[in-house]
Amino acid sequence: MKIGCVTYVKGLARILSLERATLPLIKYPQVSPILVKNLHFGIKMESGTIKKHSSCDENGEGVLIHNVVKKLESWAPLSLAASWDKVGLQVEPSGHSHRVNRILLTNDLTEVVVKEAIEKGPFGMIVSYHPPIFRPLSTLTSTTWKERVIRACIENRIAVYSPHTAWDAVEGGVNDWLASAFVTEKVRPLTVSKTWPQVNAKGGKLTHHLEIVVSKSDEQLGSFLELLSDCAEEMGTHIHDLKDASDNTKVITFVCDEDCVHRLVKCVKSWPLKPLHLQFRVNKYEQIPLPGFGEGRLCTLKEPLILQDVVDAVKSHLKLSHVRLAVAKDLDLDSRVQTVALCAGSGSSVLAGVRADVFLTGEMGHHEVLEAVHRGCHVILCEHSNTERGFLRHLVENKVLSNLFDGAVDVIMSSQDKEPLQVV
Known part of the structure; x- marks a missing residue:
């Protein structure tokens, strides 16, 4: 019985299992995209039933995967990403005809998000802001959750793309969205991105x-x-x-x-x-420098605010009921704030040594917070992904990515993706 692109097949013994398929061992995170041959349909076990999913490659709908990647990189080139980052296409279904007409957007690619992609699919691609393959994987088994996530994507022919710090650095990206919590006079990157004056047709650097x-x-x-x-x-x-x-x-x-x-x-x-x-x-x-592109942002407020108003603006923008606050030495909630230095995610290294009235980020180490408050800087911590996820909602609600594909690809925000830490 076939319903759309999903076929329900009973009988586990009749289905080609992952263990019998030819799968690569991922020794280094740079080894991507992961190409898996001879695996035409994904397999998902659910209450004794095998769900078999195709990505609808055969019907010609959607956009070819490499054109999807080109569009994503035209908006936020991977050259903007930090040198240590693992960005780009991380999982690519086999064959040259894989098409994408629906993308699931998530901050973190967890098991519940993969399950959502399968159950609400088919999705031709998951765009995961954080790269799921960051540290090396030596096997693709069911032992660890990261392995299970990647294996499920391969089985179900779901491509995985991660932009991470490229979206942080791009003008109009994550950090500029975070800065929009305030009415500003000026916003500039803390560290300006640089690029080579020329690139070849494949995007290679002509140095x-x-x-x-x-x-x-x-x-x-x-x-x-x-x-x-x-x-x-x-x-x-x-x-x-x-x-x-x-x-x-x-x-x-x-x-x-x-x-x-x-x-x-x-x-x-x-x-x-x-x-x-x-x-x-x-x-x-x-x-050559790229004005407006780079790590973090330094915001000069149009009008000074008291610290309490800054905290309230952050909570409103991020839709949070609580944040963590470290008040600078000898100051209080009524102290005047003119400048805010921010970095989505983990800001310790980016904010180190920056002069500002407030540091705004997702997380910082204990000693970095102590250093900041003793230099007269307040610190607002919102938990890592809380400073990033709202930007993804912005992309969906304002059809930023859908417009990038001229409406040929639907981009849907994951309903299962969430910050793992909560205040109780």
């Missing part, structure tokens, strides 16, 4: 400018240029410029990454029939 200078009169020039062009093509690059100089030389220019520079130079030096008079000139580009 170096390489010039190879040869004599125009060299009899080997023609064959040298042909060999050089072929070599560059094999490396995924090409000659960017070819021009004559006034000193009877020809300048061959490449714009590429550092690895390509080393390979080109090594390749050229290894050729027996290379020009006699050969020069290499290499320059490294400087990264």
